[in-house]
Amino acid sequence: MQESVVYRSIWQDAQKERDRAIALNFLRDGLSVEAVARGTGLSIEEVQQLQQQLNGSAQS
Secondary structure (H helix, E strand, C coil), rough: CCCCCCHHHHHHHHHHHHHHHHHHHHHHHHCCCCHHHHHHCCCCHHHHHHHHHHHHHHCC
């Protein structure tokens, strides 16, 4: 049975959110942006945005 387009879309969104959560944990542990990108499959730009979010929330 072929998966529906909706199911695949929901699955991809969930995977991306999981990858972001893992990236945030890596960044909190002090890993470099490059290492986080390699480990999660996120782009450098996505990891940098997450790092900015962390830095912004740490200052608040």
